[in-house]
Amino acid sequence: MYKLISRKDKERRGQIITENGIIETPAFLPVATQATVKAMSMKTLRTLNVQAFITNTYHLYLRPGLEIINNAGGIHKFINWQKPIFTDSGGFQVLSLAQLRKFEKDGVLFQSHIDGSYHKFTPENNVDMQRNLGSDIMMVLDECTEYPTTEEYAKIAMERTLDWAYKAKQHFLETKALYGYKQYQFGIIQGSVYPSLRRECAERLVEMDFDGYAMGGIAIGETKENIRDIIEMCDEIMPEHKPRYLMGVGKLEDIEFAVKQGFDIFDCVIPSRNARNGTLFTDNGKILIRNAQYKNDFKAIDENCDCLLCRNYSRAYLHHLFRANEITGMMLATEHNINYYMKFMEKIRENI
Amino acid sequence: MYKLISRKDKERRGQIITENGIIETPAFLPVATQATVKAMSMKTLRTLNVQAFITNTYHLYLRPGLEIINNAGGIHKFINWQKPIFTDSGGFQVLSLAQLRKFEKDGVLFQSHIDGSYHKFTPENNVDMQRNLGSDIMMVLDECTEYPTTEEYAKIAMERTLDWAYKAKQHFLETKALYGYKQYQFGIIQGSVYPSLRRECAERLVEMDFDGYAMGGIAIGETKENIRDIIEMCDEIMPEHKPRYLMGVGKLEDIEFAVKQGFDIFDCVIPSRNARNGTLFTDNGKILIRNAQYKNDFKAIDENCDCLLCRNYSRAYLHHLFRANEITGMMLATEHNINYYMKFMEKIRENI
Numbered sequence: 001m002y003k004l005i006s007r008k009d010k011e012r013r014g015q016i017i018t019e020n021g022i023i024e025t026p027a028f029l030p031v032a033t034q035a036t037v038k039a040m041s042m043k044t045l046r047t048l049n050v051q052a053f054i055t056n057t058y059h060l061y062l063r064p065g066l067e068i069i070n071n072a073g074g075i076h077k078f079i080n081w082q083k084p085i086f087t088d089s090g091g092f093q094v095l096s097l098a099q100l101r102k103f104e105k106d107g108v109l110f111q112s113h114i115d116g117s118y119h120k121f122t123p124e125n126n127v128d129m130q131r132n133l134g135s136d137i138m139m140v141l142d143e144c145t146e147y148p149t150t151e152e153y154a155k156i157a158m159e160r161t162l163d164w165a166y167k168a169k170q171h172f173l174e175t176k177a178l179y180g181y182k183q184y185q186f187g188i189i190q191g192s193v194y195p196s197l198r199r200e201c202a203e204r205l206v207e208m209d210f211d212g213y214a215m216g217g218i219a220i221g222e223t224k225e226n227i228r229d230i231i232e233m234c235d236e237i238m239p240e241h242k243p244r245y246l247m248g249v250g251k252l253e254d255i256e257f258a259v260k261q262g263f264d265i266f267d268c269v270i271p272s273r274n275a276r277n278g279t280l281f282t283d284n285g286k287i288l289i290r291n292a293q294y295k296n297d298f299k300a301i302d303e304n305c306d307c308l309l310c311r312n313y314s315r316a317y318l319h320h321l322f323r324a325n326e327i328t329g330m331m332l333a334t335e336h337n338i339n340y341y342m343k344f345m346e347k348i349r350e351n352i
Numbered sequence: 353m354y355k356l357i358s359r360k361d362k363e364r365r366g367q368i369i370t371e372n373g374i375i376e377t378p379a380f381l382p383v384a385t386q387a388t389v390k391a392m393s394m395k396t397l398r399t400l401n402v403q404a405f406i407t408n409t410y411h412l413y414l415r416p417g418l419e420i421i422n423n424a425g426g427i428h429k430f431i432n433w434q435k436p437i438f439t440d441s442g443g444f445q446v447l448s449l450a451q452l453r454k455f456e457k458d459g460v461l462f463q464s465h466i467d468g469s470y471h472k473f474t475p476e477n478n479v480d481m482q483r484n485l486g487s488d489i490m491m492v493l494d495e496c497t498e499y500p501t502t503e504e505y506a507k508i509a510m511e512r513t514l515d516w517a518y519k520a521k522q523h524f525l526e527t528k529a530l531y532g533y534k535q536y537q538f539g540i541i542q543g544s545v546y547p548s549l550r551r552e553c554a555e556r557l558v559e560m561d562f563d564g565y566a567m568g569g570i571a572i573g574e575t576k577e578n579i580r581d582i583i584e585m586c587d588e589i590m591p592e593h594k595p596r597y598l599m600g601v602g603k604l605e606d607i608e609f610a611v612k613q614g615f616d617i618f619d620c621v622i623p624s625r626n627a628r629n630g631t632l633f634t635d636n637g638k639i640l641i642r643n644a645q646y647k648n649d650f651k652a653i654d655e656n657c658d659c660l661l662c663r664n665y666s667r668a669y670l671h672h673l674f675r676a677n678e679i680t681g682m683m684l685a686t687e688h689n690i691n692y693y694m695k696f697m698e699k700i701r702e703n704i
Contacts, residue, residue, distance in 0.1 A: 036673060036680040043660060064672040068648055072668060080664045296420055308395060312432045316424060320416040321388060327679055328388040 001184055001211055002243045002264075006352055010235040010262040013352035016212075016243050018136040019181035020076065021083040023051045025243070026259045026352075028250070028345045029086060029267035030338055034059050035079050038272050039327070039334045042081050048307075048339045049346075052083055052136075054267045057129050058090025058097070061119075062112050066132040074134030074179040086267070087135035089126050091142040091188070092216065092248070103143055103160065123164035124171040127185075134179040139214060139247075140168040142188040147221040154192035158201050161190045169208050184211035186245060192217060193226040195233060202237035212243035215263075219249045228257060235262035252281070252344060259348055271341045275333035278322045281340040287315070289333070294319040307339040308332065353536055353563055354595045354616075358704055362587040362614040365704035368564075368595050370488040371533035372428065373435040375403045377595070378611045378704075380602075380697045381438060381619035382690055386411050387431050390624050391679070391686045394433050400659075400691045401698075404435055404488075406619045409481050410442025410449070413471075414464050418484040426486030426531040438619070439487035441478050443494040443540070444568065444600070455495055455512065475516035476523040479537075486531040491566060491599075492520040494540040499573040506544035510553050513542045521560050536563035538597060544569060545578040547585060554589035564595035567615075571601045580609060587614035604633070604696060611700055623693045627685035630674045633692040639667070641685070646671040659691040660684065 003015045016023040030037045030045065032055045037045060045053070060069060072078035075085055091108075094101050098110035107122030121129075123141045130138035141164050143157040165187050177183045187210035191197030198215075205213060215234070219227055231246065231254070238244045243265060246258050250268020258266070271281070280287045282302035287294070289301075297315040305311075309318065309332040321329030355367045368375040382389045382397065384407045389397060397405070412421060424430035427437055443460075446453050450462035459474030473481075475493045482490035493516050495509040517539050529535045539562035543549030550567075557565060567586070571579055583598065583606070590596045595616050601607065602620020610618070623633070632639045634654035639646070641653075649667040657663075661670065661684040673681030 034676040034678055036678050039679040041680060063676055068668055071648055072650055078669055296423055298424055316420055317430055324386040324415055326386055326388050327391040328393060331393060
């Protein structure tokens with residue numbers, strides 16, 4: 001499913017080929033946690049040339065429920081998006097959102113953050129859930145450790161992650177896609193900030209032969225040095241002929257760094273969340289549009305940008321919309337930031 | 353500025369001609385209180401064939417401030433809308449939003465609902481404000497009474513409204529448009545639920561020779577009968593050769609009734625506010641999309657509707673977005689409801 005197009009040192013330009021379309025890599029996936037990128041329509045995502053996005057098993061399992069999405073004919077039909085879709089297993093959301101959570105040998109027990117109800121994810125039922133969702137690329141259930149964590153506990157979590165990855169892979173092989181197109185399954189490398197654990201985890205996952213590999217549990221509070229130490233291992237420990245996905249990392253400088261180390265795919269809430277807070281990306285740095293300095297500034301947010309916001313509205317207007325708490329401001333800012341990220345990745349691809 | 357095209361009993365089809373474009377009437381104006389229709393971009397308003405909208409002097413005077421809009425080159429440039437724009441004087445918002453308010457002979461003193469600061473609107477400075485905004489059609493400052501109000505007080509408020517209308521007209525004649533296109537000024541008929549006051553107010557305003565006339569202070573708590581009694585006076589007391597505007601009335605059945613009585617223009621927050629609450633208009637009645645019955649309903653909101661929402665998404669998806677508190681849901685619902693109102697008015701025009 002991965003085709004290498006060109007290589008510059010460790011950097012790679014390539015394609016991830018799915019039956020719902022091709023993703024030119026390196027690529028950034030906007031996050032559609034609850035089956036929408038917040039404050040965006042799928043139509044706008046299309047006009048911005050978004051190639052794919054990631055949605056979340058934890059969230060969609062709890063609301064609206066997988067039966068609904070199955071009744072719709074899968075996630076593509078439910079949300080009206082014909083291009084590739086990734087689904088995260090929800091391992092990270094069990095860590096970050098669920099109230100009580102208890103890791104057991106065969107799975108993780110947790111309480112919904114919505115209504116406190118009890119649920120259990122196992123590596124096997126989690127594959128079934130993602131079969132029901134019908135994503136093009138599904139992720140295995142993993143145990144993402146909090147940061148900081150001891151090497152001892154990181155090893156326990158890694159062993160569980162590996163055990164679950166093996167079970168998820170077996171179950172994946174024993175089950176079928178439900179909606180007429182092929183699904184792929186990626187393994188997730190854990191091991192916190194400990195390079196030897198990361199290396200071991202990668203090696204053992206590679207033996208299981210997944211369709212692609214991801215680094216998980218990165219940028220959850222570690223120092224920049226910690227993060228870079230792990231990112232730098234990419235080309236050494238992740239197979240060359242398969243996609244390499246750096247999960248949840250979305251600072252532009254980190255993406256740039258990780259591309260140079262050989263990563264292909266990224267996802268993060270940063271462009272959309274920052275937009276809703278009034279932080280806009282430009283080639284000259286971030287603009288905090290709520291700041292008083294923009295009240296009377298009739299320039300475009302970014303004169304070089306071709307998005308709806310920059311072609312049509314001034315900083316003063318956007319400043320006003322944010323100060324007046326108008327949803328329209330969040331919509332325009334989100335469109336700008338997602339567009340910025342898409343263009344940023346385009347430039348990266350052109351330079352490889 | 354008003355051109356009659358056809359007439360059926362009291363109903364009239366016509367055009368309101370401004371230097372920024374023509375409004376085919378009867379027409380509905382979406383409300384852009386704070387310089388945007390909530391959860392919509394101007395681009396979407398254009399695709400829905402919105403002809404004009406109304407924004408508000410009270411709100412824009414307080415935030416962002418008229419100096420900002422003047423610096424932008426007027427409201428059209430500030431919000432990037434090249435077609436006609438109405439501005440309300442803010443008389444109604446002083447009643448409904450401002451904290452303290454005190455009506456004096458020469459104007460109304462009030463406290464901002466945002467920060468409690470003190471301000472005074474006079475008929476003259478309110479014209480200056482709307483000159484600064486640069487709307488195509490401005491409304492005079494009036495005293496809108498609460499409902500219920502005694503006939504005695506309604507008469508006091510009417511006399512003040514007439515006195516202010518006269519002053520506003522004089523000041524309008526003594527001042528000039530700032531942005532190179534002509535502005536028009538409409539008088540507002542007050543008089544609460546008392547037909548004799550409404551009649552007297554209309555007669556005396558007509559003597560002042562405004563460019564158009566509006567009924568104000570309607571649908572603020574009166575019975576349906578009260579409302580209809582006043583609306584029925586339209587053709588009798590409002591001049592034939594000028595536009596007739598029924599302010600703030602937006603229930604579909606009331607618009608239908610008022611068109612039959614000879615009204616040309618309507619504005620109301622109903623389509624956009626209801627959308628944000630999850631209430632959608634269809635030919636088969638309203639849909640309350642949060643209701644559980646839509647959880648598993650994969651039909652379009654309205655099969656006969658051509659809007660983004662109805663062409664692309666199911667009731668189940670919109671239900672999910674509202675239950676998950678996603679802004680995207682409000683955006684799609686707003687687009688649908690504004691489209692519904694535009695199509696509703698189109699049908700009304702075609703039948704005259």
